[in-house]
Amino acid sequence: MTTLAPGATIGILGGGQLGRMLAVAAAELGFDVHIYTDEIDSPASRVAARTTIASYDDAAALAAFAAQVDAVTFEFENVPAAAGDALLAVGAVVRPHPGALATGQDRLVEKRFLNDNGVATTPFLAIDAAADIAPALAELGAPALLKTRRFGYDGKGQSWVGAASEAASAWAAIGAQPAILEAAAPFVREVSVIAARGHDGAVVAFDVCENRHANGILAETLVPAQVEARAAEQARDSVFRLMTALNYVGVLTVEFFALADGGLLANEIAPRVHNSGHWTLDGASHSQFDLQIRAVAGWPLPQPTTLGPVRMINLIGDDVAEWAQFAADPRARLHLYGKRAARPGRKMGHVTYLSDC
């Protein structure tokens, strides 16, 4: 059981805003950070002691990186299996273990894993060809949602199927690749549970977050979520059970659909810090980034407390042009990610409001 002392170096795969906020959390605890990214001038590298710029499948660069750090973590779930293998091959301490990523990288494996561990999801069927869609739609009911098994995020790789006649176009829309078809979930709101598990197996969780999306991208998070206490407790227990089943070390997020009857259906797992947890930087005793770094370091995890009602809004694309308005609002806690260009759909920053939101 590796425990890192202050002064150790934590390696982070990924140079985006999650890596940036992880790097700051690591620095606050006295760690050095080494970013590994394929991007020049990445947001994370600008707050880190060192950066390696190389491809995520460059085994030699990964081995050299591993030799310079005391533990490795990552900011995104689609780490190539080869990268995890390359790191483990040279004996790197990788938290969470790359094996835990595989489950979340394939929606079919993920859904089955959820169900196998007693966590309900909306009904789904595997789709391996366009011809599979019509019979699946007949079984699940229309409309249903076609999703690629791999590499989907922020609403990408998804297509609604309203009728069997749309099967071919939906199949083409997602790139004609292995997929699942999901029954529509009659949800009244979306919530997420962000939890963390330490190297000692102890688990902690933040209060359940309520999330509002626009164009498939998270727009707003509210805490506390409008869910019954018993449902929230069950959701947290589900996530704890999943983390234990994966022998997971670090922060893990599960998104749920909340139904009109108060029930929750798990939607997907993200084996990392999550956009819906950005409020914890201002609204909790410890942030999700702080907990991730503590877990990576093998430190005990504190149970975070929420400081009051919180509202987090994402600044997407040109939203960031309004920075001066947020800078002038004493209630707004402004966070900007240092991205050079505000492309449509790009997450540029976020703003948190406490208490009087």
Place this chain on the structure above:
Amino acid sequence: MTTLAPGATIGILGGGQLGRMLAVAAAELGFDVHIYTDEIDSPASRVAARTTIASYDDAAALAAFAAQVDAVTFEFENVPAAAGDALLAVGAVVRPHPGALATGQDRLVEKRFLNDNGVATTPFLAIDAAADIAPALAELGAPALLKTRRFGYDGKGQSWVGAASEAASAWAAIGAQPAILEAAAPFVREVSVIAARGHDGAVVAFDVCENRHANGILAETLVPAQVEARAAEQARDSVFRLMTALNYVGVLTVEFFALADGGLLANEIAPRVHNSGHWTLDGASHSQFDLQIRAVAGWPLPQPTTLGPVRMINLIGDDVAEWAQFAADPRARLHLYGKRAARPGRKMGHVTYLSDC
């Protein structure tokens, strides 16, 4: 009036823990940071996008640095006048203006500035030679405190004089240099006011902090301070008046002695973020580092609010060896500065406790 937009680069003179916490605050607002330090592998450079390692009196290096940043600030008050001159000579935006530093760099000038602006201090006299000490002691009363006019901090450059017979040894102890002799202040506690003034002239202040020292170094800060509301208000007004007199832009700290009768005597000015304000990272809506960066950027300054009773303890020298104990305490907000060696008297980190302290 220069206003910096996110993406601009803020230059910071100094690579210590204050520079490190300023760099993190700047990153959170979307700025890049360029550290200028004479230290290799400094704590601040490890969280900054760029670093220049050069002497503080290297005019060419300072000019090159100035050309790469959009505004300059500093983490320490003893910036050589030549450095300020070199930066201004090439048209750099420097906040606060280097001219405002001169006042705080000389204890005699500083005390006179305080008195001239209606801020009471303990009685003092200028000492230019050992022979000045005995008559000054007769006038001020024994014991009195001999302090070098320049380059004193954390209790350095000070010597108590209990009787005229100790004049020569005290003079030698402070290095036989221009000094002041101060009457002993019969204080019951020490407090500080940390305030900020924006480029628009607007002023804000944190709640008054109560400070406990050990071996001349800050050991502990408590907020709120045990001072009467009227005295606290007068102290804040004094600091606002001083900042306005200096046409100051940025965070400025004034330390006061609190007397048994509730009165306050100003002790010294620090034209920068201050150790007694580290609690604001966890215990206030906006930290002193955030306010300094906003002031440097020409942004409006929010009035910070305190989140509850706060206790901050410094980790000095070997105190930091207890890091695992703080890491395991969910109530402790641990901050470590990334310093490689824990020398006696060296500030290695701090811990903040909220509410239940």
